[in-house]
Amino acid sequence: MAAGIGAADGGLALLSDGGPGGRWSHVATAPDRIHVGAVEADLFAPLRDPAWGAGTVGLAAYDAGARAATGDRPQVWPDLILARYPAMLSFDHLQRRVCAIGRGATASQAEAAAVRAAGWLAAAITPETPAAPAEAFVAEADDQAYRDAVAAVVARIAAGELFQANIARAWGGELKPQADPFDVFLRLQQGRASPYGAFWRIGDRALVSNSPELFLAFDGEDRRIEARPIKGTRARSADPVEDAALAAELQASAKDRAENLMIVDLMRNDLARASRVGSVAVERLFAIESHPTVHHLVSTVVGRAEPGVTPADLLAATFPPGSITGAPKHQAMKVIADLEPPRGAWCGSLFILEEDRGLTASVLIRTAAFERRGGRWSFRTLAGAGIVADSDPQAELAETEVKISALKRALVGQQSEQVMTVASRGFR
Template identity: 85%
Template sequence: MSEGLSHVLVRDHPWTEPLEVAVGIGGADGALALLSDGGPGGRWSHLATGPDRVHVGEVEADLFGPLRDPAWGAGTVGLAAYDAGARPATGARTPVWPDLILARYPSLLSFDHHRHRVRAIGRGRDPAEAEAAADRAAAWLVAARPAPPSTEPPAEGFAAEAPEQAYRQAVAEVVARIAAGELFQANIARGWNGTLKPEADPFDVFLRLQQGRASSYGAFWRVGDLALVSNSPELFLAFDGVGGRIEARPIKGTRARSSDPVEDAALAAELRASAKDRAENLMIVDLMRNDLARVSRAGSVAVDRLFAVESHPTVHHLVSTVVGRADPGVTPADLLAASFPPGSITGAPKHQAMKVIADLEPPRGAWCGSLFILEEGGGLTASVLIRTASFERIDGRWRFRTLAGAGIVADSDPEAELAETEAKISALRRALTA
């Protein structure tokens, strides 16, 4: 076991816009920005840099086993790749992203959007270390500055990895496999890639994505030559380690938004009433209930909200909320192991859906994995990495890959599912290429 940071100092500070603090910190190695839009689904934002402990690599057995080391306590941020979680179903595949990335941040700023207060948190092996770490975090507030005006598009291009017809055919194949009784639903994705201009980096993409398109679980994170930019609206798991409450908010069901208010309202109403989308959502709700039941007290798993329409800058989504009360002794590692990968981006039954996905897609990497932060008292907040681009610096240039998918069910129409992927990728496409 490794040494943890047992001393914690928390200081309150007046409100400062987290995006302005993120601009002051910048996008150098180790920079972290977990930015919420401050809406009902995203109360907290977190900012940090300068991790004192980092893990990047493959995990042979228990994907979340490293989190059982107490050294990875509160202030730890992690990213679990989709393919690592799917491996029990798919077998070994050529990795395109590390299984697990972890970084521990002794200095952290946490922004409470509801109370408009900022907490500077310092952690250390003794009180003096914790105080120095809290001072470092507070200094980032002083360096805050407004986000620069939107600049030239940072990407040189945005190329589809396969023709549109290949996606239509994949959807048709899944529909046929559902008709044959092989499964009920699978989330099938298509990908795009490209290279940033020599003078651009992933932080530029993040800033463009934040302006006018902020989400509940927006993120920028850079670890060495890897970086992630996310505009995810989806909560995978929230866990209150003290009270034991677990919450998941799976998304299933989408409509593109319209600039015409009347048409936009009609599209939201159509989504709310759609039997197909409600059935698609309900399958995943049942799947998440099953996953949470593995680590919850008997009879505590329930559906708190069903088929709610949430509106985002480019799409309307159908969202449900599943809750549970954890068994005594359950840890974030236990909860993640019981539920990962997220059911909303696999399908039902989950194991078979992941096999079908592997038949039709190359490895996903970070996309549709999860980005999470460990909190005081054994708590956890984890997002689903949709609306996400992963970056790798090769020979001095940043190359990116991003995907968008749709849940395929028995009555899916290939053309409609293709259109759904276009709606979902639109914000990232604009951030990269305008």
């Protein structure tokens, strides 16, 4: 379905695997209102305008949320992008049905939008898997630079400065002259939709995400808030016995459980800022979630929002996501800024506003950001690891390679020899 609108400005596909928390997928195009820009103080202030209601999709950049801790940083992506979609197709994986949704100032406008959305089904095509759209996947720094950054964080933890920081490394490149970011999305999602997969194009920017991580789900009617932070990773094996052993090893790992628990505590604190006293709880701790290339250790933190709390309030209280910062959160963001160039869209959040003031927001891991210059698309993507007191620099480096593997294959196929090419930018 999404292939029919992928090339359009404003084209949107939020595709779920239909698993836990991923009941809905959405397809849309032709937004009737767009905001792209910087926000000086309250990052989510634009969302407080009632005009940004259900059907609004937004992207908040990581650097915008970290600015209070890190000070002025070069802006490599807009702080906040919003688009409102009057027409949308929403796919319910649980009930196996599709809804053509129309919204408008009048009943006739809403009906016309719903008819327009229904028409997209008639135009749906089955896409072919495109060839690898990029020729190179260029590391911004060499392996040793990342190992040094990990060692620096371990030393700062030993000095009592913090407990954990998520440190990332970056890659970039250009797509071939006739290639498009939507090609990357098709290759990434072919036959194995991720829980929070996404494609979004606004003007000369596009985003492709293969994220498995829920940042926030908010039911505006019963006031339930849910966060599912990921901390702890193992590569998967083609051998079923070895694969099961790897998952069991991850779940039993004292290091990974400690890393996960730190972020659970952080998320409890963040959710408490917008929740009723006594309502924040850990619903599930150290569960294994398995994806095509990795096993993850996932916990679930829930709360009940205070009366009057809006999606904008909830995002403001919790952004950026704790799982990709560290603990204590403010200090971890300072350490990240000391060691990394700006992150841009990566590890920010992509979100959709739903009926009854609901919200679903993902963490933008396994995500590439694209910009078009002179008719050709460039890309940048990152992968990180949570660094704790007993982290081994080489093991953390290997973890980033596992995490980036699916996106790398979507971009350059099996041309793994390209990965080690080093560009001039690096850690500092």
